[in-house]
Amino acid sequence: MTGTPLRTVHERLGARLTTFGGWEMPLRYEGVIAEHMAVRTAAGVFDVSHLGRFEVSGPGATAVTRSLLCNDIVKADAGRAQYTMALNDRGGVEDDIIVWRLDADRYWVMPNGTNFHEILGRFVEAGAESIEVDGVRDDTVLVAVQGPEAPAVLEHVVGFVPGRFRTVEAEFDGAPMWTAGTGYTGERGAEIAVPGSRGEALFVALVEAGAAPCGLAARDTLRLEMGYPLWGQDLDPATTPLEAGLGWVVDWTHDFVGRGALLAQREQGFAKHLVAFRLADRRIPRHGCAMRRGAATGTVTSGNFSPVLERGIGMGYLSPPAADEPLEIEIRGSWHRAEIVEPPFIQR
Amino acid sequence: MQIPEDRKYAENHEWALLLDDGTVRVGITDYAQDALGDIVFVDLPEIGRQLDAGESFGEVESTKSVSDVYAPVAGSITTRNEALVESPELINSDPYGDGWFVVIDPGDSGSLDHLMDAAEYTAHTE
Numbered sequence: 001m002t003g004t005p006l007r008t009v010h011e012r013l014g015a016r017l018t019t020f021g022g023w024e025m026p027l028r029y030e031g032v033i034a035e036h037m038a039v040r041t042a043a044g045v046f047d048v049s050h051l052g053r054f055e056v057s058g059p060g061a062t063a064v065t066r067s068l069l070c071n072d073i074v075k076a077d078a079g080r081a082q083y084t085m086a087l088n089d090r091g092g093v094e095d096d097i098i099v100w101r102l103d104a105d106r107y108w109v110m111p112n113g114t115n116f117h118e119i120l121g122r123f124v125e126a127g128a129e130s131i132e133v134d135g136v137r138d139d140t141v142l143v144a145v146q147g148p149e150a151p152a153v154l155e156h157v158v159g160f161v162p163g164r165f166r167t168v169e170a171e172f173d174g175a176p177m178w179t180a181g182t183g184y185t186g187e188r189g190a191e192i193a194v195p196g197s198r199g200e201a202l203f204v205a206l207v208e209a210g211a212a213p214c215g216l217a218a219r220d221t222l223r224l225e226m227g228y229p230l231w232g233q234d235l236d237p238a239t240t241p242l243e244a245g246l247g248w249v250v251d252w253t254h255d256f257v258g259r260g261a262l263l264a265q266r267e268q269g270f271a272k273h274l275v276a277f278r279l280a281d282r283r284i285p286r287h288g289c290a291m292r293r294g295a296a297t298g299t300v301t302s303g304n305f306s307p308v309l310e311r312g313i314g315m316g317y318l319s320p321p322a323a324d325e326p327l328e329i330e331i332r333g334s335w336h337r338a339e340i341v342e343p344p345f346i347q348r
Numbered sequence: 349m350q351i352p353e354d355r356k357y358a359e360n361h362e363w364a365l366l367l368d369d370g371t372v373r374v375g376i377t378d379y380a381q382d383a384l385g386d387i388v389f390v391d392l393p394e395i396g397r398q399l400d401a402g403e404s405f406g407e408v409e410s411t412k413s414v415s416d417v418y419a420p421v422a423g424s425i426t427t428r429n430e431a432l433v434e435s436p437e438l439i440n441s442d443p444y445g446d447g448w449f450v451v452i453d454p455g456d457s458g459s460l461d462h463l464m465d466a467a468e469y470t471a472h473t474e
Contacts, residue, residue, distance in 0.1 A: 031440070032411045033386040217385070221411065282389040282436075284409055305388045305411050332407065332414065 004049045005141055005196045006203055013213045020216055021114035023050035028215040035218035036307045039185055043147035045211035046219055047203060052116030053137050053193065056123055057106040060130020065107055068122055069097065070241065070258060072251035078104045081165045081180045085241055085249055086111070086119055087258030091265055092237040093244070095119050096229065100167045100180050108136070108167075108178060108193075112231045140178075141199025143192050145211055146222075150189035153209045157202070162190045173198050184219060186226035186348045221304050224313060227276055227343020233287055234274070234301045234315060240265055243317065245274045272298065272319035277327055277338035278345060279312040285329045285338070291316050292335075294325030303329075308346050315343070350378045351470050352444055356463035358420040359472065363444065364460055367451070372421050372460070375448040376408065376439065379473045384410040387436045392428045392450060399423060399452065401462075406449065408439065420463055423454035 003024035004010070010017065010026045018027035026047055029035065038044045056065060065073045071084035078101055086094045095115040100108040111119040116137060123133050145153055151161040162168045162181035170177050178193040194202050207213055220230070229235045229244060240258075241249050242265055250262060275293075279285065285303030292298075296318040303314030314329070328335040351357075355365040361380035365373045381387065389409040399405050404416040405425070429448050432438060439447035464472060 028385065031386050033388075033437075217411065282409075284389065284411070284414065286414075305386075310388075 004047050005199050006047050006049070009200050009203055010047065010213070013207070015213070015215060018216065021050060021112070023113060025050050026213070026215040028217045029213045032215075032217045032221060033307045035212060035214040036221050038212035039147045039187055039214060039218065039222055040308060041148065043145060043149040043153045043189075043211040044214035044218070045203065045206040046144045046146070046214050046216070047141070048144050048191070048219075049137075049140075049142050049199070050113040051137075051142055052111035052113055052119065053108055053140070053142065054116075054120050054123070055106065055108055055134040055136055056127070056131055057134075058127075058131040059105065060127045061105045061107060064123060064127035064131055065099065065109070066254055066256065068126055068257055069099070070250045070256045070262075072254045073099055073101060073107070075251065076101050078102070079167050081167055081182050083249060085246075086122065087241070087256070087262070088237055089258055089261060090237075091240040091242075091258045091261035093231065093235040093239055093241060094237055096231050096235055098180075098182055100178070102167055102169060102178070114232065136193070139196055140193045141196055141202070143199075143203055143206065144183050144185075144189065145192065145206055146183045146185040146187045146189035147211070148188060149210065150187065153206060153211050154190055156209045157205045158192065164188070173201055184228060185222040186228075186344060186346075221307060224302055224304050225306050225308060225345050226348070227315065227345060230302055239272075239317070240270070242266060243270050243272050243274065270321070272317040273321040274315055274317055275327065275340055276315040276343045276345070277313070277329070277340050278306070278309065279329065279336055279338050281336070282310065282312060283331050283336055284312045285314040285331060285336075289314075289316075290330040291318060291327065292330075293318055293327045294323065296320055300329060306345055313345050349382070349473070350444065351466045351473075353466040355444075356420070356460040356465060357469035357472070358418065358463055360418045362418060362420045364420040364463055366460060370454070371426060372423070372452045372454055373448050374420060374450050374452060375443060376417060377469070378443050381440050381443045381447070384408065384415065385412045386410055387439045390432045390436045390439070390449070392432065393425050395425055395428065397425045399425070408436075417449060419452060421452055421454045421460065423452040425450050426453045427451040
């Protein structure tokens with residue numbers, strides 16, 4: 001099994017480990033709710049070394065990136081990051097991806113950990129002659145610092161704070177450091193990559209500067225409160241960005257894999273759509289729970305407890321898209337009334 | 349991991365404490381609360397409900413999962429810990445004290461002999 005180079009640090013900090021996409025990673029330290037609230041009210045640091053990342057560079061890098069991803073990277077200047085997706089020829093989501101445009105023709109492409117090799121392979125195949133692809137995951141540690149006090153922590157440890165969706169390359173402890181003002185929590189902060197040999201020093205310095213160590217369980221409740229989808233649950237190869245309510249990620253003015261199928265779907269309408277909801281009580285809707293709304297039925301794709309709202313929240317797909325009837329979720333054999341909301345569930 | 353010696357334990361990680369009046373206070377163990385993680389919801393049974401030993405009498409829900417809670421002894425529910433409705437996190441912070449679930453009146457069949465003692469339960473969790 002592959003695992004984070006920071007394992008001994010996490011164990012020293014009291015982490016319980018889990019296996020996620022073949023990677024052994026911290027699931028929680030003090031507890032999901034304490035970690036969640038640390039990120040909402042102060043600062044937290046996550047080891048996210050399992051996330052995919054590879055560098056694409058060379059004269060063909062921009063053309064290849066544009067052709068493979070449905071958002072248009074040229075809308076982001078050098079020094080910016082962008083949320084985008086790789087689709088299949090049916091318009092389904094093969095992965096959702098953050099791209100850091102470090103220079104005009106040099107990118108860090110950051111797929112989900114489980115899709116790392118698939119997406120890297122697409123780039124290699126599409127640009128064999130004109131680009132260089134360097135899988136930097138095995139050589140680096142990636143951490144995310146998130147929360148209203150994350151800027152102060154970053155200032156103290158790395159000496160600067162990347163702007164929202166801005167990339168900054170600098171040095172840490174005499175080694176290269178790649179950063180961007182991105183994350184998966186809705187809070188201010190940054191994601192930071194350093195060579196594996198500097199990972200422990202960086203993580204420990206961030207903790208000592210006041211960031212609470214946080215595990216993947218809190219990362220999941222934080223992203224759900226923001227209504228951010230998780231690939232493999234809320235997004236998959238049989239679901240299009242339009243069905244997921246993520247049409248804003250699609251740039252129609254350039255050509256990309258899946259564009260024809262998406263155009264057809266936009267004309268003809270779609271068979272299912274994503275709804276987000278909150279329960280009136282503390283019951284937790286979970287992945288796989290049945291949903292019904294009038295004649296429409298569906299399944300919860302993500303659900304959990306919102307530590308901020310102290311209510312169960314979730315999202316899932318209804319088919320066919322339903323109108324005004326009340327939404328109900330089946331939890332442990334009984335139907336619970338749910339209120340449909342526009343994500344995010346909380347205001348940041 | 350705390351396992352007090354003043355009470356008995358069931359295989360599904362409930363504890364049973366015999367009170368002076370012959371009734372039995374029931375909760376879940378430190379091991380169980382730690383495995384569940386942050387508890388956010390508890391479903392408690394109605395007062396007066398009759399239970400068989402080993403019957404599910406409620407649910408405990410954490411951010412991670414939801415589990416049934418089973419009666420370690422047969423009897424009827426006499427008291428519920430109403431504080432858990434608003435503060436289910438008491439189960440995490442004080443599983444053997446303020447985080448108790450219910451009191452069961454076992455009637456004449458009030459023996460805890462079929463349950464594990466602390467030493468046996470320690471072995472059970474290892």
